[in-house]
Amino acid sequence: MRTVLKVVDNSGAKKVMCIQALKGKKGARLGDTIIASVKEAMPNGKVKKGKVVYGVVVRAAMQRGRCDGSEVRFDDNAVVLVDKQGQPIGTRVFGPVPHELRQKKHVKILTLAEHIA
Amino acid sequence: MASQVLPQALHMIPRNQVQPFNPVKNRGFSAFLSRGPSPLTTSKVSVSGFHSKFPVGSSFSCFARRGFVVRAESNPEGEGEAERNENGVEEPETKAEAEVEGEGEGEGEDEAEEEKPKEPRKPRIKLGDIMGILNKRAIEASDKERPTPDLRTGDIVEIKLEVPENRRRLSVYKGIVISKQNAGIHTTIRIRRIIAGIGVEIVFPVYSPNIKEIKVVKHRKVRRARLYYLRDKLPRLSTFK
Numbered sequence: 001m002r003t004v005l006k007v008v009d010n011s012g013a014k015k016v017m018c019i020q021a022l023k024g025k026k027g028a029r030l031g032d033t034i035i036a037s038v039k040e041a042m043p044n045g046k047v048k049k050g051k052v053v054y055g056v057v058v059r060a061a062m063q064r065g066r067c068d069g070s071e072v073r074f075d076d077n078a079v080v081l082v083d084k085q086g087q088p089i090g091t092r093v094f095g096p097v098p099h100e101l102r103q104k105k106h107v108k109i110l111t112l113a114e115h116i117a
Numbered sequence: 118m119a120s121q122v123l124p125q126a127l128h129m130i131p132r133n134q135v136q137p138f139n140p141v142k143n144r145g146f147s148a149f150l151s152r153g154p155s156p157l158t159t160s161k162v163s164v165s166g167f168h169s170k171f172p173v174g175s176s177f178s179c180f181a182r183r184g185f186v187v188r189a190e191s192n193p194e195g196e197g198e199a200e201r202n203e204n205g206v207e208e209p210e211t212k213a214e215a216e217v218e219g220e221g222e223g224e225g226e227d228e229a230e231e232e233k234p235k236e237p238r239k240p241r242i243k244l245g246d247i248m249g250i251l252n253k254r255a256i257e258a259s260d261k262e263r264p265t266p267d268l269r270t271g272d273i274v275e276i277k278l279e280v281p282e283n284r285r286r287l288s289v290y291k292g293i294v295i296s297k298q299n300a301g302i303h304t305t306i307r308i309r310r311i312i313a314g315i316g317v318e319i320v321f322p323v324y325s326p327n328i329k330e331i332k333v334v335k336h337r338k339v340r341r342a343r344l345y346y347l348r349d350k351l352p353r354l355s356t357f358k
Contacts (some may be wrong), residue, residue: 065215068322068325070319070322071320072318073320075317096312117317
């Protein structure tokens with residue numbers, strides 16, 4: 001709630017603010033889907049400022065534990081905008097993404113990604 | 118060695134016949150305290166001076182009772198028997214096995230039974246050391262499959278990891294070790310690297326079976342144990358090709 005995240009695809013938005021975490025009482029973590037409101041957008045983009053969108057958290061500054069005992073942590077909080085079905089709106093994804101997304105069935109984002117951490 | 122051992126045993130004999138075992142033991146120790154370090158317990162003298170006198174006294178008191186004054190092969194057994202109790206001092210180098218040694222064996226034999234063939238006595242493991250021993254064993258087991266190099270903060274390492282999700286190739290992670298947390302088998306290192314413009318820190322358990330190889334590529338001189346200051350610095354300092 002009220003967390004401002006960076007948008008790392010080319011959908012047109014620059015910053016979104018989380019208004020709801022879809023799963024989890026304590027908030028969304030790496031790999032979860034959120035509902036967000038666009039706070040800052042590029043002038044010609046697919047989404048405009050003030051639009052309510054869904055997003056998938058691809059980078060989080062909070063560490064996420066993996067089942068083999070390792071943990072991942074990124075330096076910023078980033079999100080990729082998706083539609084209701086989970087397909088990304090943009091056509092490119094910038095920066096590294098974790099491979100937790102494979103388990104959450106966000107395969108499309110993984111294929112578009114530059115680097116899988 | 119026998120010449121030094123014999124006078125101690127002879128010293129103990131008259132007292133044993135007069136009093137029961139326990140008070141004699143205490144008195145015998147005070148007498149032994151004044152003597153120099155015994156040749157039998159040379160390895161343990163460094164631990165505590167008091168402790169090294171104990172085993173000699175009690176062992177020879179119980180043997181003297183039964184008429185064994187000096188026996189070459191009885192020395193390790195005698196030491197093992199006496200180290201079982203009294204002080205909480207522990208020597209890990211002798212206690213490799215997990216068997217609990219029969220503690221009442223020495224005293225029971227003194228009181229009631231006649232001689233029987235002595236099996237070598239195993240030293241008792243103290244409760245507080247069990248986790249340390251288990252961790253050491255687990256580390257040795259993992260070291261046998263894959264040797265782990267000595268890692269320190271500031272090393273630039275390359276880790277080859279097998280990820281069950283990836284299925285095909287080994288993932289390679291390169292970066293600088295910014296911290297190392299020692300916790301026995303769950304010793305972890307934190308690797309930092311700039312990937313595609315964003316800083317990423319990953320914590321790896323060093324003795325994990327998923328890690329196929331750890332290689333130290335370079336070393337950077339650092340003056341800290343934890344390099345968390347790298348998070349605020351320029352990305353250039355955390356970039357490794």
